Amino acid sequence: MGGEGRGGGPPPPTLRPVRLAKFLAHGGVASRRRAEEIVGKGLVTVGGEVVTDPARDVDAGDDVRVNGTPVAAEAHEVWMVNKPVGVVSTAREPGSRTPVVDLVETDARLYPVGRLDADSSGLLLLTNDGELANRLTHPRYEVPKTYMARLKKPIADGDLGRLTRGVKLEDGPTAPTQVKRRSEREIEIVLREGRNRQVRRMLEAVGNEVVSLRRVGFGPLRLGRLKEGSSRRLSQDEITRLRRAAE
Numbered sequence: 468m469g470g471e472g473r474g475g476g477p478p479p480p481t482l483r484p485v486r487l488a489k490f491l492a493h494g495g496v497a498s499r500r501r502a503e504e505i506v507g508k509g510l511v512t513v514g515g516e517v518v519t520d521p522a523r524d525v526d527a528g529d530d531v532r533v534n535g536t537p538v539a540a541e542a543h544e545v546w547m548v549n550k551p552v553g554v555v556s557t558a559r560e561p562g563s564r565t566p567v568v569d570l571v572e573t574d575a576r577l578y579p580v581g582r583l584d585a586d587s588s589g590l591l592l593l594t595n596d597g598e599l600a601n602r603l604t605h606p607r608y609e610v611p612k613t614y615m616a617r618l619k620k621p622i623a624d625g626d627l628g629r630l631t632r633g634v635k636l637e638d639g640p641t642a643p644t645q646v647k648r649r650s651e652r653e654i655e656i657v658l659r660e661g662r663n664r665q666v667r668r669m670l671e672a673v674g675n676e677v678v679s680l681r682r683v684g685f686g687p688l689r690l691g692r693l694k695e696g697s698s699r700r701l702s703q704d705e706i707t708r709l710r711r712a713a714e
Contacts (some may be wrong), residue, residue: 485576487511487531488521492576493541496533510534511689542625545706548698549690550678556582563566567591571698575597580604580685584664589614589682590690593698602656602713603686609659610712613684614666618652630656634672638662643663657684675689686712 485493491502491511503521505511512532513520525531527540549697554565556579564585568577571593580592581604594600603610622664627648633641645657656666667677682688687708693699701709 484524484526486521486620487513487518487523487525490525490531490540491533491538494538496538500675505533511693526636541575541595543594543597543599544573544577545592545594545599545701545709546571546573546577546698547592547688547690547693547701548593549693549695550583550588551695552586552588552652554696555585556591568593570696573700581661583682584680587680587682590685590688591682592685592688594702599710599713603709604661605713606661609655609712610686611659611684612661612682612686613655613657613689614656615649615681615683616656616670616677617679618654618668618670622648622654622673622675626675627654629673630654630669634669636662636665636668636672641665652678655683685709 487506488499488502491497491505492499496502506521507634509517509519509520512530512535513523514530529642548566548567548570550570554570554670557566558568558576558578559566567579569627571577577593577595578600580594580600583589583591591648593604602608630646631644633643641661641662644659645655646653646705649650649655656669658665662668666680670677681690688701688705
């Protein structure tokens with residue numbers, strides 16, 4: 468769902484509870500197995516209460532301490548991935564398909580920011596910062612997402628104009644947007660909405676069809692030369708620019 472940037476998806480990372488032993492491991496206390504032993508010895512408190520069950524759920528807002536020393540939740544990370552076709556935009560995948568988190572080498576518990584359909588490729592952000600993820604996907608902030616779409620047939624100038632002004636879909640008319648012709652059968656389109664499979668449906672509304680769809684921009688960020696299937700951690704400057712885009 469959300470191949471054209473739908474803001475749905477999993478709950479914000481910072482609101483999702485995690486088992487105590489895993490929380491301690493991500494907080495840098497010890498390995499998960501060693502953390503289970505520490506909990507079992509009664510050395511850990513949650514909200515001032517001694518907890519001996521390593522499977523107890525906690526979240527980032529809980530006061531977790533080991534021998535009286537506070538344990539912080541894991542540091543926030545934001546990653547950019549160039550998602551290949553066939554990889555799914557989930558934190559875990561019960562089927563045979565590869566979840567996008569497998570493309571990132573980190574111990575942090577990352578979640579996709581919005582979605583990108585399995586049959587679409589390109590720029591997808593992953594983070595454990597729930598507040599940032601919410602702002603980037605909330606319709607109120609209208610963070611632009613840029614796509615390159617290859618079409619089944621050449622597109623007429625009139626149809627480009629219709630896309631720019633907005634077209635009627637079954638869930639209502641689309642907002643005006645930016646559309647540029649890149650070649651006879653390729654266009655660049657910028658969306659500030661996040662409807663399910665929106666680019667594909669917009670092209671169908673003007674009598675055309677998307678053959679392939681690639682997201683190349685998210686707010687101020689561009690995919691650049693990041694190879695398909697690769698990932699990189701964003702710099703603090705890039706994260707700051709993302710936050711400003713969602714103000």
